[in-house]
Amino acid sequence: MVETFAGYAWHNVTDEELVKLFLESGNDRYFEKLYDRYALKVFQRCLSLTRDAGRAEDLTHDVFLKLVFKMNTFKKGAKFSTWLYTVTYNHCMDLMRSNKKRVITVRQDSADSVEHMDLDKVFGVEEVNINILRQALDQLQPDEKALLYMKYMDDRSIRYIAGTSQLTESAVKMRLMRSREKLRRVYMEIEYLGNFCK
Template identity: 45%
Template sequence: MPGDPERKKSGPKRSDSELVQLYLRTRESAYFTMLYRRYSTKVFSKCISLLRDEGQAQDATQDIFIKVYTNLAKFSERSKFSTWLYSVTYNYCIDYIRRKKKLKNVFSDEMESAPDMVEEVDDSELLEIEVERLKVILDRIPPGDKAVLLMKYQDDMSIRDIAEGLDKTESAIKMKLKRAKHKALLVYEGLYKKNSVL
């Protein structure tokens, strides 16, 4: 791009945080364009993964970046820009699915208030599931559970970041995560280890 400030500058690549600050200071759209180009493929891929429809994912990507643009001044830098952007992405997609399916709340509190009946699942049990199988399992659990698992294990978000992103308490997220892991493992056992008992 001819007017791309990143091209003009021969120095090291600017960090996301620098680009946000530069944009807020100068209001030069080229800085936001750089952020868009850095993350649009990742956001688009996440949207496809959650929405399972390319057309809807395109609309979602567009809406997410416009939302990010209008809220850029509110980005507090308590977390990384990518963490914040992915939170917006998951929230948007989950909300979209909720509206489409007319579900009351995909991140329902009903589960959070229920007594804790599930056993803690060791992370390694989940992380070592074959990629193809993992894909199938993630498509079979509720989208809210899938989003929490992806935030934690794919995007390395902390419990605090997930809680902030989804506007829930940290303890609610811990519980949600525990149950999501359990559900994923149940699906895995059901599909691939029919003889085993969980």
């Protein structure tokens, strides 16, 4: 039997309508529906940044707890999923900055692993040593990694990245260019040292 709301199946109720209903009524069931729809996606995003299932699970709970208190800041006409992913990204980045831990790492066991980065766009070539690339990525700052991941792994637009990271589009382009150049330079240094030491 399909669960219904006001005569409509729940899947016909939009995210934005659920937000409105939650704010107007304070009824937790509307928030629970949003949680059911997005908990796994938020967890996967946290996991792609931390490579630690336990930490990702904690972060997921933190994000949704934060959401309860931030829901009244959701702007009418905005897309809930974009807003939620922005909250998720910012929460993870804030945690990294406050703890001064480099928790953004490369996942080796998922579709978001470095093997799926668009290497042709990053390096201008297709043949790249994945092990050296991992080492090079580990030497980047968390913010630099996050930008590269969003652009070349998640295939996000400049506009999306700007909205998520609270930067202007021109600043995103500049930082992406610098991050790509730094990654190339570090990659070449590691590759050179490896060949030199053989």
